[in-house]
Amino acid sequence: MIRKVLLAAGTTAWLATSSLVPAHAAERKETYRLMELFAEVFEKVRSDYVEPVKDEDLVEAALNGMLSSLDPHSSYLNAKNARDMEVSTKGEFGGLGIEVTMESGWVKVVSPIDDTPAYRAGLQPGDFITHLDGEPVQGLTLSEAVDRMRGLVNTDIKLTVRRASVEPFDVKLTRAVIKIQTVRSHAEGNIGYVRITQFSQTTDADLRKHVGQLKKDIGKGLSGFVIDLRNNPGGLLDQAIAVSDDFLDKGEIVSTRSRRAEDTQRFNAKQGDIVDGLPLVLLVNDGSASASEIVAGALQDHRRALVLGTRSFGKGSVQTLIPLPGHGSMRLTTARYYTPSGRSIQAVGIEPDIKVLQSKVEPINVPERERRSEANLRNALQNPAKNGKEAPDAKPAEGAAKPAPQPEPEKEKEKGGAPAVIKMGDPAQDYQLARALDLIRGLSLYRPQGN
Missing domain, CATH: 3.90.226.10 (2-enoyl-CoA Hydratase; Chain A, domain 1)
Incomplete structure (x- = not known):
């Protein structure tokens, strides 16, 4: 039993005589006193809690509490969770496709992974997941919350999401094998x-x-x-x-x-x-x-x-x-x-x-009659090449960049639904990428030829 292991690891030390205690005697004694406190609480829970509790569950919870109190990234992984982590680093695992951490008792999205259920549902970095299938996540450890989000492929889960400046909304996701x-x-x-x-x-x-x-x-x-x-x-x-x-x-x-x-x-x-x-x-x-x-x-x-x-x-x-x-x-x-x-x-x-803040990039469609142009000015000189006829469409110079569409602020969603997702990697929608491409073009103009 795990209880026996704990006692074997600790009781011998607690009962050690003063002759066996090394130099930092006072410090060690305090450590042993605290370990005795843990053992006392452990025994009280086992004997007096309203319902029977497995020793293994109590010890896992204690280990998780100890490690997760240090920082958001330290944790205890039981054998199953350890296998899951090993699989995920190899590039294939099951779930929703979302990297999360814990903050103030809520599950916080670090980022969704491209082309996964979480990404397609529009989850964004900084989102807080407050409920899983209608049940609050507060009180769960990060490992417990992740376990609940994982499950059989093609099964559904409903997430309640809280996002800054937006009313909380529900998203239903279908679990999938995540191949990264x-x-x-x-x-x-x-x-x-x-x-x-x-x-x-x-x-x-x-x-x-x-x-x-x-x-x-x-x-x-x-x-x-x-x-x-x-x-x-x-x-x-x-x-x-x-x-x-x-x-x-x-x-x-x-x-x-x-x-x-x-x-x-x-x-x-x-x-x-x-x-x-x-x-x-x-x-x-x-x-x-x-x-x-x-x-x-x-x-x-x-x-x-x-x-x-x-x-x-x-x-x-x-x-x-x-x-x-x-x-x-x-x-x-x-x-x-x-x-x-x-x-x-x-x-x-x-x-x-x-x-560069992200914006949704959309072309501004202005009717032809409203476009500003020299040709629309009263008494404008005619282009001699036209001779009264429409000139053929001019072709851009070889290698010339297309004009970048102007950004418009991303509109907030209406209450009750998830906001639209900006498709990253498409400069027609992705303003940050459009700016990066323009920057490369500008840098290349000043690059010595032949380098």
């Missing part, structure tokens, strides 16, 4: 667009394939790349380091500093830039967290990329998954990470070089 394609790309004229949705085991290899394909497809006219890390909740540290290294020739990428100075680690770039020094614009927002911020901080500090968008999430800590043989594992915050210039972005985030 962490890298997507396409050409925007002579600019490569690459979106990284999270950092799993295959992200760096996939990024290299996509960049290679874009270089081949666009050819010699390639002007630069937009790397989109918006709503990327992070993932594996080694993949964030590898992705940063892809665009850097030298220098520090990130350092991790833990409680003991001797445990500090520094990770440096190796020579070789997979885009050969072409201009880079990096897109971030408040859903860009952890590993995303490592990449953004490294490329920003080395002035290798311009960071555009809004301030990132601000998760500057490192979690280590520590196996507990026979009992799952614990996820423990063991270090903070620092950008090459020595910045800790914990609870601060990466401030973009160019701040």
Whole structure:
């Protein structure tokens, strides 16, 4: 029984004689006194609680309470949850496709994952999930809430969502097998667009394939790349380091500093830039967290990329998954990470070089008779080439950029329904991307020919 294990681990120490107590005797005695308190409460609950409670459930709750009280990212994972986490880092798992944390007792959305039920339903970073199938989430641990959101594929769950300046609304989601394609790309004229949705085991290899394909497809006219890390909740540290290294020739990428100075680690770039020094614009927002911020901080500090968008999430800590043989594992915050210039972005985030708020981009359709034009002025000179006839449509110069549509503020939803989703990656709707593409075009004008 777990109770016996606890007593075996603790009672022997509590009953130790003073001759066995090491130098920090007073400190140790206080620790033993507190452990006795825990054992006393544990026994009282087992014997006097209104209903029988399993020892295992009590111990798991105690461990989760201890770890989750440290910070939002430390937790105890039983054997099932530990397996789920291992599967998710490999790029395929079941559920809703949403990265969450806990804040003030509510489940808070860090970011939805592209092309998942949560993404298609319009959930956004910063949303609070207050109820699951009509039952409040307050009182649940993060692990318990996540367990309830997971379930059999093709089963439904109703989430009640609270969003700033919007009335609470319900969203029904159908659970699915979440297969994460962490890298997507396409050409925007002579600019490569690459979106990284999270950092799993295959992200760096996939990024290299996509960049290679874009270089081949666009050819010699390639002007630069937009790397989109918006709503990327992070993932594996080694993949964030590898992705940063892809665009850097030298220098520090990130350092991790833990409680003991001797445990500090520094990770440096190796020579070789997979885009050969072409201009880079990096897109971030408040859903860009952890590993995303490592990449953004490294490329920003080395002035290798311009960071555009809004301030990132601000998760500057490192979690280590520590196996507990026979009992799952614990996820423990063991270090903070620092950008090459020595910045800790914990609870601060990466401030973009160019701040651009997201807007819904729509063309403004003005009737022809209302358009302002020289031709509409009284007594305007005629174009001699027209000779009284309509001139053929003029063709734009080769490589000329199309005029960017003007943004309009995103309209709030009507009460009772979820707001419309801006399709990221489509410059006709995505104002931040449209601005990033314009920036690459501007930078390419000043780039020496042949480089």
